[in-house]
Amino acid sequence: MESINALFDQFTEALDENDKSKAISVFQKALSSSDLSIPMLYEHLLAPSLNHIASNSKDQEIPIWKEHLASSTVRTALELSYPRVLTDQQPKTGQRALVFCLEEEYHELGARMTADYLTLLGFETYFIGANTPRKDILEAIKFFNPNVVCISVTNYFHLSRLHDLIVKLPENRPFKLIVGGYAVHHSSNVEELVKADFYANSFDDLKIIKEAIL
Numbered sequence: 080m081e082s083i084n085a086l087f088d089q090f091t092e093a094l095d096e097n098d099k100s101k102a103i104s105v106f107q108k109a110l111s112s113s114d115l116s117i118p119m120l121y122e123h124l125l126a127p128s129l130n131h132i133a134s135n136s137k138d139q140e141i142p143i144w145k146e147h148l149a150s151s152t153v154r155t156a157l158e159l160s161y162p163r164v165l166t167d168q169q170p171k172t173g174q175r176a177l178v179f180c181l182e183e184e185y186h187e188l189g190a191r192m193t194a195d196y197l198t199l200l201g202f203e204t205y206f207i208g209a210n211t212p213r214k215d216i217l218e219a220i221k222f223f224n225p226n227v228v229c230i231s232v233t234n235y236f237h238l239s240r241l242h243d244l245i246v247k248l249p250e251n252r253p254f255k256l257i258v259g260g261y262a263v264h265h266s267s268n269v270e271e272l273v274k275a276d277f278y279a280n281s282f283d284d285l286k287i288i289k290e291a292i293l
């Protein structure tokens with residue numbers, strides 16, 4: 080089997096050429112290799128392939144349609160991965176996890192990946208989407224009664240929105256609150272801005288958190 084680096088090069092080349100069918104056939108080849116785990120495929124192929132678009136854009140403006148096309152290709156790759164997520168799932172924990180993005184946050188792919196990580200770790204996982212209004216978040220928490228609530232924040236401006244949500248949650252909340260994503264990962268003072276139980280960014284972080292809370 081080809082290395083993850085070689086597959087990454089082929090996948091990003093296809094994205095650069097706006098060739099969705101080529102990108103997906105590279106991804107399917109990667110997905111069929113039992114040597115490459117889902118977290119490896121997400122963290123070393125899909126996520127950097129999108130972040131690479133931006134890091135490539137210093138000299139020239141990348142058109143928004145190109146970002147949309149690349150995001151839609153990655154979304155297709157994620158949906159194709161779900162049967163493998165179920166096959167590779169660890170024994171069920173009996174715990175529920177709720178995953179979402181805040182209102183006005185349209186960057187949803189990191190949250191989708193996080194939902195799959197939690198499924199892999201044996202959680203019953205509910206991904207309720209991007210751009211979720213606060214009222215609906217509170218209703219979903221009531222409805223699902225989750226053990227874990229995971230919020231993915233990409234845009235820095237949404238950290239204050241996250242703070243506003245957290246202060247609306249009951250003080251002795253019956254779940255663990257985990258926050259992550261680009262804004263959390265790239266802010267030096269996130270722990271002062273928002274009071275969560277855990278700040279996480281990867282599958283391995285979630286694995287450690289699972290061991291700590293079970």
Ligand code: B12
Pocket residue numbers: 121122125126127129130132133134143146147150183184185186187188189190192193229230231232233234235236257258259260261262264279280281282284285
């Ligand atoms: C694709 C993209 C978009 C797409 C999103 C499509 C979609 N449906 O998700 C579209 C075109 C909609 C978009 C819009 C905008 N975008 Co944009 N976008 C990107 C881009 C190129 C990639 C983001 C991405 O999806 N990466 C792949 C995912 C999978 O990676 P990830 O989110 O980091 O997730 C990984 C980990 O962080 C982790 N993770 C994520 N969340 C969590 C949570 C937990 C709990 C855990 C454990 C782990 C975890 O899991 C993933 C796998 O490892 C980035 C560039 C970049 N460097 O990030 C800019 C970027 C994020 N966008 C940016 C901006 C400014 C915008 C716009 C404001 C642009 C505009 N002027 O319109 C709008 C904002 C829209 C909005 N209101 O939200 C800025 C954000 C700056 C900031 N932090 O404030 C970036 C960084 C570009 C830049 N360099 O300026 N964008």
